[in-house]
Each structure stands twice: as C-alpha cells, then as structure tokens.
Amino acid sequence: MAKLSNRFWFQLHGWFSLPVWIIFCFVCLTGTIAVVSHELTWLTNPDSRANNPQQLIEKSSAELVDIVQQAHPTASISTVVTFEPYLVNAVIFTDSDKPFAIAYVNQYTGEIQAINEGMTFINFMRGLHSWLLFPWESNYSIGYYIVCAMAIAMLGALVTGLVIYKNFWRAFTQPKLRLNQGKKTLLSDLHRLAGVWSLWFLLLMSLTGLWYLVQAILWHNDVDLEAHAPLVSAQQLPINSVDIPVADISLSEALVIAKNKFPDFKGTYIMLPEHTRDTYKLYGKGDFTFYDEHSYGVIINPWTGVIESTRQPDDMTPLQTLSHIADPLHYGNIGGLWTKAIWFLFGVLLTGMSITGFLMWGSRTVKAAKSVDSELEPKSKEIK
Known part of the structure; x- marks a missing residue:
C-alpha cells in the first residue's frame, strides 16, 4: 500500500x-x-x-x-x-x-x-x-x-x-x-x-x-482595488480665457505639497495633468520596506493646490496591501x-x-518503454 x-x-x-x-x-x-x-x-x-x-x-x-x-x-x-x-x-x-x-x-x-x-x-x-x-x-x-x-x-x-x-x-x-x-x-x-x-x-x-x-x-x-483619481470640478476652471489656461500650481509646488503631506515621500512615478480637469498624480515610496514604489500617492488639484486624495500603507484595505507588497516580494527588490x-x-x-x-x-519514460518492449518481444516470438 x-x-x-x-x-x-x-x-x-x-x-x-x-x-x-x-x-x-x-x-x-x-x-x-x-x-x-x-x-x-x-x-x-x-x-x-x-x-x-x-x-x-x-x-x-x-x-x-x-x-x-x-x-x-x-x-x-x-x-x-x-x-x-x-x-x-x-x-x-x-x-x-x-x-x-x-x-x-x-x-x-x-x-x-x-x-x-x-x-x-x-x-x-x-x-x-x-x-x-x-x-x-x-x-x-x-x-x-x-x-x-x-x-x-x-x-x-x-x-x-x-x-x-x-x-x-x-x-x-x-x-x-x-x-x-x-x-x-x-x-x-x-x-x-x-x-x-x-x-x-x-x-x-x-x-x-x-x-x-x-x-x-x-x-x-x-x-477596482483603488479608487480612480477624481477630476477637477468645472467650476474651478478659469473662464473668459481665449487661450488654453495654464495651471496655477506648478509641478515643483505640487512636489512640495506632497512632501509636506508625507515627509518621507520620494516620487517614483509622476503624472502631469493631461487636460484642464486632470490632476497631478504623484506616486512614490516611503518608509515601509515591503511595499512597492507606488504605495504612497498624492493627488493634487493643479488650480487650487488642494490635495484631492491620498494613498498610504496605513490606510490600505487587505486587498490593496496585497497589491502593493506582491511585486517587491515577487521580484526581490x-x-x-x-x-x-x-x-x-x-x-x-x-x-x-x-x-x-x-x-x-x-x-524514466525511456526506461519504462524499453521494459515494455522487452516484455512484449518474447510473447511475439511465441505467437510466431
């Protein structure tokens, strides 16, 4: 057995x-x-x-x-x-x-x-x-x-x-x-x-x-494991402008805002606004060893400088945590x-x-095949 x-x-x-x-x-x-x-x-x-x-x-x-x-x-x-x-x-x-x-x-x-x-x-x-x-x-x-x-x-x-x-x-x-x-x-x-x-x-x-x-x-x-970044309200956009308006908050100012929010923040993936209602999406890493390089996030309104939403390990759900620790553990970084x-x-x-x-x-497969052939060979001779 x-x-x-x-x-x-x-x-x-x-x-x-x-x-x-x-x-x-x-x-x-x-x-x-x-x-x-x-x-x-x-x-x-x-x-x-x-x-x-x-x-x-x-x-x-x-x-x-x-x-x-x-x-x-x-x-x-x-x-x-x-x-x-x-x-x-x-x-x-x-x-x-x-x-x-x-x-x-x-x-x-x-x-x-x-x-x-x-x-x-x-x-x-x-x-x-x-x-x-x-x-x-x-x-x-x-x-x-x-x-x-x-x-x-x-x-x-x-x-x-x-x-x-x-x-x-x-x-x-x-x-x-x-x-x-x-x-x-x-x-x-x-x-x-x-x-x-x-x-x-x-x-x-x-x-x-x-x-x-x-x-x-x-x-x-x-x-969706994480909420999508919010859009800027249409009421916050400048009016009566002939040209395409330029955001009041620069990228350097947005980075300062993120740093003030998370002192250990180090940006690794920075996305600039693609249109007038888009936001600065600043993703990076902080002081959590086992989390990936996008575990911190600060979404900033380019017109007002207001932080629309944030992301950090302390506030993550279990599924979000798994999402942000899987890559570092899988790739060893x-x-x-x-x-x-x-x-x-x-x-x-x-x-x-x-x-x-x-x-x-x-x-093993070759050995097993040879074993089967050797067993069948005498029987074939007996039949003849």
Whole structure:
C-alpha cells in the first residue's frame, strides 16, 4: 500500500510539473532575467547610467521636465519615472514627430543622454515574463492568465514533492550529492537539493503568483482595488480665457505639497495633468520596506493646490496591501542589489529544477518503454 501511495504521489508530482514544462521553464527563466533587468541595462547601455563624478545634488522631477521641455518646445510631457540611483530618470512625452518617446535624463547633470521611441529591454522582459507579450483586450490578457496559472502547477509540485521526499529536512544538515553513481542519481540529487533549499522561494513565488491570478480575475470583472483619481470640478476652471489656461500650481509646488503631506515621500512615478480637469498624480515610496514604489500617492488639484486624495500603507484595505507588497516580494527588490542577487540565484535554481525534473522524467519514460518492449518481444516470438 505504501509503495502504491508513493507511486501515486510521484505520478501526481510529474503531472503538476511536466505537461506545462516548457511554459513553466520559460516563465522561470524570463522572471530570473527580469529581476536583474535594470542591472543588465546598466551593464549593456552606457546611456542608461547616471554617472555623477562631481557628486552633484539630484535634480527634482520638475527640473527634469523643464530640461526636456526646453529641448523639445512642442512636446507634451506626461510622466516622469525614477529608477535606482545609478540609472537615469525617464521623461515620457509625445511630439509632432514622436508619437511616443522616452527621454533618458541624468538626474545629476541634467543631460539628456538618449531618446528612445521603442520598447525598452526592461519593459520587454517584464512583459515577456508577466503576460508572454499577449495583447491586452477588455482589461485582460490570455498570456497573463497562462503565466498566473503556473502558480497552481508550482504549488502542486511543491506539495507533492515534499510528500515524495521523505525526511526532506535532512538535506539542510546532511546534503547528499553523489557524483560517481551515474547520471540518473546525480540528476535526482541535484533536483532534491535545489528543491529543499528553495522551499521558501517556491512558496513565495506560488503565493504571489496566486495573488496575480486573483488580481487578473478582479481586473477582468472591472473590480477596482483603488479608487480612480477624481477630476477637477468645472467650476474651478478659469473662464473668459481665449487661450488654453495654464495651471496655477506648478509641478515643483505640487512636489512640495506632497512632501509636506508625507515627509518621507520620494516620487517614483509622476503624472502631469493631461487636460484642464486632470490632476497631478504623484506616486512614490516611503518608509515601509515591503511595499512597492507606488504605495504612497498624492493627488493634487493643479488650480487650487488642494490635495484631492491620498494613498498610504496605513490606510490600505487587505486587498490593496496585497497589491502593493506582491511585486517587491515577487521580484526581490525589497532590499536593493542584495535581495535582487538572492532572488536571481534562486531563480536560476528554480529554472534548473524544471530542467532536471524533465530529464529525470525522460530517463524514466525511456526506461519504462524499453521494459515494455522487452516484455512484449518474447510473447511475439511465441505467437510466431
């Protein structure tokens, strides 16, 4: 009975892992690369580096907007994105000859180091990992569901693997790696060791992946986790103006208002008003370690300077909290380069586990097929 039970769990473990092996391995590999996509960009693209040899003070987002506006007087600037300190800031704009462009501005020197009118490597890798670059239609992407469903396969493989591997905790204190007992034994030892040492990582990826699946279902059904930014009342707009009115509150003043509201606020995603009734949307991070870089938000009326709404971790609902802690836990950017390096290492292990698991399954399948053939061969001779 115990033998039958072990066989059942092994087959179930295989079914959780193998039918989706190619997709699972691809998602693990692209996710591992996505974790260090910023660092790879820094290594391969000199224009992305925020060099600061003279130790200059970092310029504000408002100053960067002014720099781009002077270089492109007819441009309509919509967004300023801040990355790691060693990467330049991105100022997104449109112009008469540029339907969509990103100006990479050194936040220390103020130099526009490059203009990009296509997809960046960072966005490409994140999109490839998150939704396989499938198109988004009606608030959902089939690719997003496929990737999120891998969390179910990962969790199933984790549970069944623990059932199969008796006394798995011994691998922490007595790791076993037999190098001289054949390919099959070596693959099995590598697979088990990587699995045991990656238990926390597997569980973390499974749980965050399941949350992404829930989030996708909510999006698909038009359930908003956070309220949309309010529009400015029409009564607050200036009247009897021949030209398009200019907002009374500048971006620099809006940033000061946000800083007064949240002293630890550091803007990472700044959106300028797109029309007269739109608002400044200032998103950033604060002093909460496990929250993402958009966990703080200040929506400011550009005509009056009034704060229309705010966002901060203390006021979040449970679902909003999950939404803002999932990415840092999934991509490992909670502690900078050190945690990214750890996530990258275990991402490599997880990718390797999917490969060794497939090789083990292939070896057993070939052996079983040969065994069946050898049993059938004598019977075929008897029939003749």
